[in-house]
Amino acid sequence: MLLEVNDLSISYGKGNPVVHGVSFSVDKGKILAIIGESGSGKTTVLRAVGHILPRQGQVTGGHILFEGKESETKTIREKTSFIFQDSGAMLNPIRTIGTEFSEYLAAHGITGGEAEDRMTNLLSQVRLPDPAGILKSYPFELSGGMRQRVGIAMAMAIHPELILADEPTSALDVTNQAVVVREMMDVCARADTAIIVVTHNMALASYMADTILVMKDGNAVEYGSAEKVIYHPKDPYTKLLLAAVPDPGGVLS
Numbered sequence: 001m002l003l004e005v006n007d008l009s010i011s012y013g014k015g016n017p018v019v020h021g022v023s024f025s026v027d028k029g030k031i032l033a034i035i036g037e038s039g040s041g042k043t044t045v046l047r048a049v050g051h052i053l054p055r056q057g058q059v060t061g062g063h064i065l066f067e068g069k070e071s072e073t074k075t076i077r078e079k080t081s082f083i084f085q086d087s088g089a090m091l092n093p094i095r096t097i098g099t100e101f102s103e104y105l106a107a108h109g110i111t112g113g114e115a116e117d118r119m120t121n122l123l124s125q126v127r128l129p130d131p132a133g134i135l136k137s138y139p140f141e142l143s144g145g146m147r148q149r150v151g152i153a154m155a156m157a158i159h160p161e162l163i164l165a166d167e168p169t170s171a172l173d174v175t176n177q178a179v180v181v182r183e184m185m186d187v188c189a190r191a192d193t194a195i196i197v198v199t200h201n202m203a204l205a206s207y208m209a210d211t212i213l214v215m216k217d218g219n220a221v222e223y224g225s226a227e228k229v230i231y232h233p234k235d236p237y238t239k240l241l242l243a244a245v246p247d248p249g250g251v252l253s
């Protein structure tokens with residue numbers, strides 16, 4: 001198993017836990033969607049897995065195992081990367097994509113021809129036309145969807161075992177959402193990269209995921225294969241989420 005999370009609890013400061021005893025696992029190359037309403041603890045769980053909880057955030061119970069061992073910051077830095085809602089907006093506005101991208105790779109020990117190859121190869125895998133031209137562009141010269149694709153290409157360029165994606169497409173319009181999600185899934189499938197995607201969108205979760213974890217008020221209220229959760233939900237809250245989706249699984253296809 002690539003990632004196993006057992007009985008995870010998390011608090012901020014001296015407050016009560018905001019995540020209570022959550023467990024799940026992700027196999028190599030598989031996609032887990034964590035779904036739930038705002039404030040249910042999805043991002044907190046994702047940040048704990050990525051070792052990027054804010055300073056006051058603390059894991060107060062449970063275990064996170066990565067490749068069978070207690071997960072350490074160094075391993076996670078090397079083997080996972082993030083895609084945020086506004087990954088594209090995080091690009092430095094006064095530097096070209098090429099400068100930003102190559103520095104990111106250099107920070108991971110990838111330089112010279114190898115870095116060039118990875119950049120152009122991944123930019124074309126996320127279907128950005130004219131990768132050489134993109135590398136010479138400034139972020140403001142690209143559309144929101146194009147910038148988000150650059151964010152996905154950067155996340156994939158270090159050949160991660162696991163991508164942690166927090167609402168990766170919610171800043172995009174509906175047409176772009178579907179395309180960018182498909183590209184993200186294609187690129188990850190080719191490299192056998194696992195994904196944990198946090199979303200409040202049940203249609204997106206059912207389209208992408210092998211496994212779905214439903215969270216409410218910091219608890220896991222439902223967890224299982226996407227098929228089981230979508231077609232045989234047990235928890236009333238999951239049923240409510242599904243009732244809001246006209247055609248689960250079909251909306252983005």
Ligand SMILES: Nc1ncnc2c1ncn2[C@@H]1O[C@H](COP(=O)(O)OP(=O)(O)OP(=O)(O)O)[C@@H](O)[C@H]1O
Binds near residue numbers: 018036037039056
């Ligand atoms: N830095 C922080 N300090 C204190 N409390 C926090 C902090 N970040 C989140 N929380 C609290 O933790 C709980 C879970 O928040 P979290 O952001 O993980 O939820 P979420 O399900 O990802 O919501 P959203 O969909 O709005 O991002 C909420 O009650 C939130 O107020």
